[in-house]
Amino acid sequence: MDDTGDPINELVRLLVRLPGVGEKSARRIAFHMLAAEVDYAQALGQSLATLSTRVRRCASCGAYTSRELCGICADPRRATDTLCVVARPMDADAIERARVFMGRYHVLHALLDPLGGVGPAEFPLGALIERIQREGVREVILATPPTVEGEATSLYLAEALRSAGVTTTRIASGVPHGGELEFVDPITLGRALEGRRSL
């Protein structure tokens, strides 16, 4: 009946697949695009269309970059003997924003998750071990998330790296800064107590 509705519906269907975007927000964005200046929608479209050709994975660590090596791997001031292993590029980004880590990252782009199709055969262990040997890494910090898959991955890696002659450490987990203990969930509190240290 209304043939102008189809491109809008198509856009809405694509937008609702974005994280945190529901049907209502998707419609709002679609109508906003139509009402906005043509330049804006075209610039956005262009940016999305060329994203996959302009952005690639860093040849060394796997983080997103527009060059062969990402800014961190290309920076000679970053220590090569400490490697922080994360699941996703955004995890490396989060640690980077804290400005407390001066080593380099290794992005797995996966967690050990047999139910999700990543068993030991699919898990990218080889690239990590090769990099550790090539770059003479002495300490590997396991910064996978404190979920069932993240914990299993860190244990799997710790065991696998035992023979690689490196020290492996796991990031601590516990009570957030500025938080009241009474609002912390019992699982996190349990972990915080287990991970206590003497002062």
Added chain:
Amino acid sequence: MTPVRITELVVGGFRNLQGVRLTPDARANVLLGANGQGKTSILEAIDYAASLRSFRGATRAQLVGHEADAAQVLLRVEGAGLSHEYRVKLTRTTRDILLDGKRPERAVEYFGGAACVVFQPGDLELVLGGPDVRRRLLDRILVRVVDGYGEALKSYAKALRARNMLLRERHPDLRAVQAYDFPLARFGAAVVRARESVVGELVRAAQAALGEIMKSSEIISVAYRAKAPGDQVAYAAMLASAVHNDLARRTTQIGPHADDLTLTWSGRPARVVASQGQTRSLALALRLAELHVIEGRTKTTPALLLDDVSSELDRGRIERLFAMVTRLGAQVWVTTTDPAIASLLPRAKRFEVTDGKVAPAPPSSLSP
């Protein structure tokens, strides 16, 4: 003790129910109607909104009515002077839950205020059925009384499924299998500890209920025998020492997923020795114990949903049950085909259920 009082119920598209909107009585409500009209579905909708599980074991797809796109249940619940709105929307594949119009951040927020206890004919399985039925009884109680239990149980189940999947491979990777020992021990030990902490209260309450309603002096005992310890380190050690057994059987043998809550009746397994009447009494006693434990730990008295009690209990027991519920101050919902049962609750609000619709029914002429 603050009783959980449902003050408004709106249901649409859930099983055969359409446009149900009712304002229940604070104390007692009777749903009357022939079989197959939707009485049990109303109790199921209430309990689903409160516990996010079907007591008939139905999947989401089964709960959404044949001609509906989505099922919606809205419960308004009053307790401790506060009123909360629980809203669940189900499609065949998705579920949205809202507490006072907002998505709850943690399950415990949602489960905090709207506890229900259901007694229904299928509960004979508590005595006669497999260990999974009795584990579900414990889990139903514990998600309401132990903060973090639901999350621990979910994480445990996830780690267990992953480990078992790895064990079933043609050439299991031992390193990957054992990577799951740590999350399994952490969450499994938490589940075991919580279950062990509640069994004592459960058995005392069941014994008391048996005496009060069934006038029975039989000694029952309920024991939770955990094969894995509640200490995480000991648990992990046990998993490590049993790994060759797990590899041989291609599944994780030990853990709270394999535990049972054993019931004995005068010293012998209840499943074997209890008569049909005793089986029913024991099942009801366990449900009343569920109510009692939740009440004791949360200081709120769950609403009691009784499905078709006249098929399960004789008149004397029903009278004593109703008297006990009245004494506790719990809001009670009763479904029955029999107006004579309704007359045992003379002050109850009555509703007539016909073909998925609900209408107020006049007070029974049988009431004194």
